[in-house]
Amino acid sequence: MSWQAVDRTRVPEEQLGPGLSEAVKEKIRAFFSRYPTKQAAVLPALHIAQDALGYVSLRAMKELAELLEIPPSKVMDVVTFYTHFWTHPKGRKTLLLCRSISCELLGAGKLKDAIRQRLGIGEHETTPDGEYSFMTEECLAACDHAPCLMVNEKMHKCVRPEDLERILADADNDRLDIPRSDLFDAP
Ligand code: FES
Incomplete structure (x- = not known):
């Protein structure tokens, strides 16, 4: 088996999935003061995003990266490390x-x-x-x-x-x- 590289920078806009509402972003921002850096809040931020959307869409990853002031690839690193996070919709x-x-x-x-x-x-x-x-x-x-x-x-x-x-x-x-x-x- 060979590895297949997927270029996610070229995903069409309409395939990025749902984004985060302002209320969800506000809930995430409320965690910032408890950590030494915004990046350190990545796990609660991902849980909040997944609770809201049912999974962590590519658009949500981009928006989280902006909120946390880190590259989107770092958000994806965490999402794909933990089995708990889903990158596609879950069942009920x-x-x-x-x-x-x-x-x-x-x-x-x-x-x-x-x-x-x-x-x-x-x-x-x-x-x-x-x-x-x-x-x-x-x-x-x-x-x-x-x-x-x-x-x-x-x-x-x-x-x-x-x-x-x-x-x-x-x-x-x-x-x-x-x-x-x-x-x-x-x-
Ligand atoms: S081994 Fe601990 S709950 Fe299954």
């Missing part, structure tokens, strides 16, 4: 499977196979109806209840492949009590 519900050791030892692999089979998508993909996206992340901090699967903000513990249908039907999956950006120590 995101299945987040733990891929760390306790969950792996207790059956996360079989659960992953069941999810892929049931939804017909791989990691960082979204079902055609826009309902579900799927991703894996490192430890979800509930290792004593492995394997763990989050659907949006709801944690499901000791999950077996046969639990999947019940979990997908759980009405609580839609609940979002605390957007990720609110977990930062806001001013």
Whole structure:
């Protein structure tokens, strides 16, 4: 396999995706005084942007770069380093499977196979109806209840492949009590 370079400086304007509202920019600016540099606020800024748009569009990256006074490439570096950030739209519900050791030892692999089979998508993909996206992340901090699967903000513990249908039907999956950006120590 060879690497393919993508020149994102030539993306047509209409393909840059949605931008940040003034309210979102203001929420980001409110973090600046808590950090030694504007650049240091990049993580809360990205969480705020993703909470607002559902993902971090190219236009949002450009606008964040202007706000933080750094090159757009630095924003993209951070976005593409963390699996949590999406560069394309997510489904309404995101299945987040733990891929760390306790969950792996207790059956996360079989659960992953069941999810892929049931939804017909791989990691960082979204079902055609826009309902579900799927991703894996490192430890979800509930290792004593492995394997763990989050659907949006709801944690499901000791999950077996046969639990999947019940979990997908759980009405609580839609609940979002605390957007990720609110977990930062806001001013
Ligand atoms: S290893 Fe899965 S929650 Fe910690």
